[in-house]
Amino acid sequence: MEEKQNFTISVYTENKLGLLNRISGIFLKRHISISSLNVSGSEIEGVMRFVIVVHTTETWVKRIVGQIEKQIEVIRAYYHTDEETIFQETALFKIASSLLFEERQIQNIIKESHAEIVTVSPEFFVLSKSGRRDEIEALYDRFKPYGIMQFVRSGRISVTKGQMPVTTILKEFQH
Structure with missing residues (x-):
């Protein structure tokens, strides 16, 4: 087969x-x-x-x-x-701004994943991550316990x- x-x-x-x-x-x-x-x-x-x-x-x-x-x-x-x-995909993550300053681990996750902060406001910040699907899914899994306000991933x-x-x-x- x-x-x-x-x-x-x-x-x-x-x-x-x-x-x-x-x-x-x-x-x-x-x-x-x-x-x-x-x-x-x-x-x-x-x-x-x-x-x-x-x-x-x-x-x-x-x-x-x-x-x-x-x-x-x-x-x-x-x-x-x-x-x-x-090939690669791109994803955007919208996360509460308070986490960026209150949870030191968030900054480590951003740095380790080579994600990029696109914008920061008092209520939220947006990260961009380009890479293979498994890299984006791994980053999603790391952020999930902290709460993701919005998430979107492009096609390949x-x-x-x-x-x-x-x-x-x-x-x-x-x-």
């Missing part, structure tokens, strides 16, 4: 209304959960990049990428293993270790 693993799917597209819904529908039909989803501009002007993380088999990820590429607005789609990508952002052929393909169309 084929082993499940994390795959990062990169989808280069035109910026068209409704495309996100159609792409997410491809996963829904196959009962495959999306672990992380991020949509942003790409290295090519006017081209969007979806970064989708799924935990499945290589057979299924190949099928999904094939279905995604059938969408008219999709220029190209690729999949990569974690070993083939450089990634670049491949190897060259992405889509860059060359798209540059040819721009000339």
Whole structure:
């Protein structure tokens, strides 16, 4: 039996209304959960990049990428293993300001985790932490006993270790 693993799917597209819904529908039909989803501009002007993380088999990820590429607005789609990508996430933690001054351990946690204080007000302070999901989850676990007022984590952002052929393909169309 084929082993499940994390795959990062990169989808280069035109910026068209409704495309996100159609792409997410491809996963829904196959009962495959999306672990992380991020949509942003790409290295090519006017081209969007979806970064989708799924935990499945290589057979299924190949099928999904094939279905995604059938969408008219999709220029190209690729999949990569974690070993083939450089990736991270970012999280924001909102915590009561009183803890920053009353609990010496809070300052140690911030320093040890390499988190960054984004803002401080009389009521709360906000920390930013970028890194791998397990680093962010570990920091969450350390702050949880003190009380977290708000928490949010981004989807994965990634670049491949190897060259992405889509860059060359798209540059040819721009000339």
